[in-house]
Amino acid sequence: MGHSVPPLNDQSLLKSQAYVNGEWIDAKSGKTFEVTDPSTGKVIGTMPEMNKEDTEAAISAAAAALPSFRKTTGRERSRMLRKWYQLMVDNAEDLAKLITWENGKPIADAKGEVTYASNFFEWFAEEAPRIYGDTVVASIPGNRVYTIKEPVGVCGLITPWNFPAAMITRKIGPALAAGCTVVAKSPGETPFTAAALAELAHRAGIPKGVVNFITALKNTAEVGETITSSNTVRKVSFTGSTGVGKLLMKQSADTLKKLSFELGGNAPFIVFDDADLDTAVTGAITSKFRSSGQTCVCANRIYVQSGIYDKFAEAFTEKVKGFKVGGGYEEGVTHGPLIHDRAVSKVEKHVRDAEEQGGKVLIGGQKMPDLGDNFFQPTVIRDMTADMQLAHEETFGPVAGLFKFDTEAEVVKNANDADVGLAGYFFSRDLQRCYRVAEALEVGMVGINTGLVSDPAAPFGGVKWSGFGREGSKYGIEEYLTIKMITLGGMGQPLQGS
Numbered sequence: 118m119g120h121s122v123p124p125l126n127d128q129s130l131l132k133s134q135a136y137v138n139g140e141w142i143d144a145k146s147g148k149t150f151e152v153t154d155p156s157t158g159k160v161i162g163t164m165p166e167m168n169k170e171d172t173e174a175a176i177s178a179a180a181a182a183l184p185s186f187r188k189t190t191g192r193e194r195s196r197m198l199r200k201w202y203q204l205m206v207d208n209a210e211d212l213a214k215l216i217t218w219e220n221g222k223p224i225a226d227a228k229g230e231v232t233y234a235s236n237f238f239e240w241f242a243e244e245a246p247r248i249y250g251d252t253v254v255a256s257i258p259g260n261r262v263y264t265i266k267e268p269v270g271v272c273g274l275i276t277p278w279n280f281p282a283a284m285i286t287r288k289i290g291p292a293l294a295a296g297c298t299v300v301a302k303s304p305g306e307t308p309f310t311a312a313a314l315a316e317l318a319h320r321a322g323i324p325k326g327v328v329n330f331i332t333a334l335k336n337t338a339e340v341g342e343t344i345t346s347s348n349t350v351r352k353v354s355f356t357g358s359t360g361v362g363k364l365l366m367k368q369s370a371d372t373l374k375k376l377s378f379e380l381g382g383n384a385p386f387i388v389f390d391d392a393d394l395d396t397a398v399t400g401a402i403t404s405k406f407r408s409s410g411q412t413c414v415c416a417n418r419i420y421v422q423s424g425i426y427d428k429f430a431e432a433f434t435e436k437v438k439g440f441k442v443g444g445g446y447e448e449g450v451t452h453g454p455l456i457h458d459r460a461v462s463k464v465e466k467h468v469r470d471a472e473e474q475g476g477k478v479l480i481g482g483q484k485m486p487d488l489g490d491n492f493f494q495p496t497v498i499r500d501m502t503a504d505m506q507l508a509h510e511e512t513f514g515p516v517a518g519l520f521k522f523d524t525e526a527e528v529v530k531n532a533n534d535a536d537v538g539l540a541g542y543f544f545s546r547d548l549q550r551c552y553r554v555a556e557a558l559e560v561g562m563v564g565i566n567t568g569l570v571s572d573p574a575a576p577f578g579g580v581k582w583s584g585f586g587r588e589g590s591k592y593g594i595e596e597y598l599t600i601k602m603i604t605l606g607g608m609g610q611p612l613q614g615s
């Protein structure tokens with residue numbers, strides 16, 4: 118290991134191998150890849166660079182574990198998930214340290230993520246014993262019809278680096294609750310958190326082969342294709358970009374897999390004249406700058422009505438002045454680095470493009486080389502227009518572009534002028550407008566007078582090019598179940614002796 122993470126309370130959570138069939142293993146080729154700390158750029162360790170062969174071995178392990186795991190009762194699976202949840206709670210500090218180390222987010226945010234992540238296990242531990250079928254009134258006399266729900270089978274789960282723990286638990290929680298076994302491809306940028314979760318799964322007594330974690334960076338596409346083209350894998354759940362989602366969907370076509378995709382967003386965030394200014398500013402700060410703008414539900418286009426525009430711009434910029442950017446372990450740091458220099462380049466491109474087209478930078482706008490290659494100043498730009506790149510592409514970084522609008526109809530039209538539709542937010546104190554605009558926005562999730570909609574109890578997912586399927590909530594488990602209908606014929610006999 119190179120630059121070291123502050124010592125963990127339990128050093129055995131720091132693994133540098135993949136976890137397949139209940140064992141810690143290297144890639145069959147012996148190859149590894151390096152993982153770097155986004156704050157310092159230093160190598161922090163290595164993980165196995167797995168390939169097709171390794172992925173197929175993990176799929177076989179999951180397939181071998183399926184027949185007995187799918188027969189466990191919901192209550193048994195609930196207890197396993199609850200144990201895993203408790204181990205996450207008990208080891209929260211170490212998990213947070215790992216997240217900050219490889220993702221860069223400040224330690225307070227990382228702790229928040231561990232809570233968020235573990236809550237998916239708690240939620241689905243409660244769903245596991247409550248998987249119901251229906252009794253159906255048959256149209257054919259003498260027939261009796263009912264349904265049962267069954268696990269889909271082996272699932273391939275592909276998750277991103279922006280929430281190294283929560284995106285994994287949001288998929289594994291419902292998969293295990295449903296009785297599926299999984300092959301999870303951990304993010305190349307943040308595999309250590311995933312490996313610590315695997316170690317906790319082991320300690321929780323999850324049977325071997327039920328949960329398998331494979332690792333790859335350069336070979337990510339090869340691993341993805343092996344998962345999507347396998348006829349043993351019956352379902353794929355993916356969180357990531359729309360471009361990769363489309364590719365995985367094409368690759369899954371030949372084997373007709375069940376799919377759920379949580380893809381890119383370009384969230385509109387609307388502040389009407391009648392909004393409470395402080396609430397709207399606080400909501401915008403939360404929504405835009407959470408994880409330094411690196412979430413799929415971050416506000417991307419901030420539309421502010423003309424009557425409140427100047428006041429909002431001033432108060433919002435004032436709040437941003439209070440941020441402290443730096444390494445995630447540093448005292449008082451509110452915002453960390455971006456994940457890599459490609460992310461920084463995209464952010465810079467959006468800022469320069471906005472400036473060239475008349476946008477006025479109120480704060481920030483520059484890289485922060487004194488801190489490191491991956492830091493960018495939290496930025497606010499006013500006088501944004503619809504032709505600018507930021508209006509059409511998800512920035513995925515700490516840049517808040519403020520667009521001015523006059524009417525409700527105009528802003529809803531602009532908000533919906535996007536191929537994607539994940540989250541949308543607006544601020545208003547007019548009850549009728551709240552209903553009207555919430556129903557008019559073409560998104561899967563709406564936040565009214567709040568900048569945060571993420572909650573294990575609430576269905577998470579999008580429409581249009583943001584994907585399909587829902588995670589968390591009572592709906593999340595359905596993505597891992599199929600309905601089997603059973604008809605009993607000849608049941609309409611008269612009572613004996615009548």
Ligand code: SIN
Pocket residue numbers: 279280356379411412413414571
């Ligand atoms: C994401 O960025 O994909 C997830 C964000 C969240 O769960 O809040």
